[in-house]
Amino acid sequence: MNDDRPLHVLIAGGGLAGLATAQGLLRSGHTVEVFERDVDLDRKQGYYLHFNAIGGEALRRVLPDDLFELYLETSRESYDRPESIVLDNQFNELSSRPHMGPPNTGPRAHTGVHRRTLRQVLSGRLGDRLHVGAPVVSYDQDADGVTVTLADGRTARGDVLVGADGIRSAVRGQLFPDVPVVATGIKGIGVYGRTPLTPELDELMPDILNQGVLMAVDRKGSRLLIATFRPRRAADEAAAEIAPDVHLDPESGYVMISCSVTPGTVVPPTREWTAETPGLMQESMLAAVEGWHPAAQALVAGMDPDSIFMIPFGFIEPKESWEPSRVTIVGDAAHGMLPTLGMGANLSLNDAALLVEQLDRVARGEAQLIEAIGGYEQQMRETAYPILRMTLDHDKNFGGGGLAKASQEPATS
Numbered sequence: 001m002n003d004d005r006p007l008h009v010l011i012a013g014g015g016l017a018g019l020a021t022a023q024g025l026l027r028s029g030h031t032v033e034v035f036e037r038d039v040d041l042d043r044k045q046g047y048y049l050h051f052n053a054i055g056g057e058a059l060r061r062v063l064p065d066d067l068f069e070l071y072l073e074t075s076r077e078s079y080d081r082p083e084s085i086v087l088d089n090q091f092n093e094l095s096s097r098p099h100m101g102p103p104n105t106g107p108r109a110h111t112g113v114h115r116r117t118l119r120q121v122l123s124g125r126l127g128d129r130l131h132v133g134a135p136v137v138s139y140d141q142d143a144d145g146v147t148v149t150l151a152d153g154r155t156a157r158g159d160v161l162v163g164a165d166g167i168r169s170a171v172r173g174q175l176f177p178d179v180p181v182v183a184t185g186i187k188g189i190g191v192y193g194r195t196p197l198t199p200e201l202d203e204l205m206p207d208i209l210n211q212g213v214l215m216a217v218d219r220k221g222s223r224l225l226i227a228t229f230r231p232r233r234a235a236d237e238a239a240a241e242i243a244p245d246v247h248l249d250p251e252s253g254y255v256m257i258s259c260s261v262t263p264g265t266v267v268p269p270t271r272e273w274t275a276e277t278p279g280l281m282q283e284s285m286l287a288a289v290e291g292w293h294p295a296a297q298a299l300v301a302g303m304d305p306d307s308i309f310m311i312p313f314g315f316i317e318p319k320e321s322w323e324p325s326r327v328t329i330v331g332d333a334a335h336g337m338l339p340t341l342g343m344g345a346n347l348s349l350n351d352a353a354l355l356v357e358q359l360d361r362v363a364r365g366e367a368q369l370i371e372a373i374g375g376y377e378q379q380m381r382e383t384a385y386p387i388l389r390m391t392l393d394h395d396k397n398f399g400g401g402g403l404a405k406a407s408q409e410p411a412t413s
């Protein structure tokens, strides 16, 4: 097999890992097609994304210079304290521990981004290489290439297929039908939303709320996760100056919160939410923080109802090793983990950078294709698996998820 040429790479999933892989491959002269299940890139999946140097450096490796500059300019300056801080319900500090991973230091030290802004940066200039409303359902590989089949029956042919289709990956489901998704429900936290940073709210918020990613707890078991996002520059203004051909929605700051609901409150799965559900969740969250610091009440009361959503937590129990092929997996498809250490996106972007570097070796004639994919998979397992395991321990002590191994979903539900 002579693969000493740019590759044509099919990517299932237009999330962070898939888009970053596409950007890196295009930068290196390969060609790509990205197939995204959703009809747009607006799915509610969270707001503020905490980044360390694993994610920040990966972005530098895959993005063209101006898009990396756009990422930096729309990021949040580093918090004064690079720590996860635990508070009581009056916002007195109880404990803290350093964030996992090295911080993004340097002249524009940064600690996080707005997820939608990053996704828009990452989809910049992909144009019609990004197919939305195009779920991948299966693939077929042979000695010369791989063919994917979409839900509407269309097919596409490439040299490599990258499964970047998230924790319930269809690609992984076919590759490794025996890898289960362990659903942990939403004990503790799991209902998310965001509260606009009005001057009145700013006034009420004690300074510590601006210093890091915080979890406030009370003796009844209620929890409130707080992350204040103040971008260096409004996203649309930064795009207009740095990369005018890239559209970024305006975004100028908010407080992301995730709050417990009161015991007995039923949080329906997203597909069953009605127009009333966000209001009911908000009422229950307000009851959960009754008697807390006035800023806690204000943060919950001020949530934008349209921003409220639930996300069921889960993780996968990945395979230890396997024979490489033309089909590989990146991001949550490879190592979906509980979000409590803020590492999943960082590692997903790192996968993208590692895979691009390995495929570049093929194009330069330094490695055979399957050998290079195997090299990526080995690096990915060595980097991500130990952290996946740590998130399980971490979750027992801090934050969301609640490690109730309540149910095991089938691999691709």
Ligand SMILES: Cc1cc2nc3c(=O)[nH]c(=O)nc-3n(C[C@H](O)[C@H](O)[C@H](O)COP(=O)(O)OP(=O)(O)OC[C@H]3O[C@@H](n4cnc5c(N)ncnc54)[C@H](O)[C@@H]3O)c2cc1C
Residues within 6 Å of the ligand: 012, 013, 014, 015, 016, 017, 018, 035, 036, 037, 038, 045, 046, 048, 049, 050, 051, 134, 135, 136, 137, 164, 165, 166, 167, 168, 169, 170, 171, 192, 311, 330, 331, 332, 333, 339, 341, 342, 343, 344, 345, 346, 347, 348
């Ligand atoms: C609430 C929350 C907060 C988090 N906070 C952080 C944080 O602060 N820092 C951090 O590092 N990580 C964080 N994470 C983890 C992070 O969000 C994930 O690790 C990251 O989004 C994984 O990226 P991905 O591209 O692999 O998967 P996803 O972002 O899930 O993207 C997968 C994409 O594939 C698409 N797709 C699914 N099936 C198909 C199919 N069959 N065909 C085509 N497309 C398909 C989906 O629509 C989606 O767009 C958080 C996670 C959650 C839930």
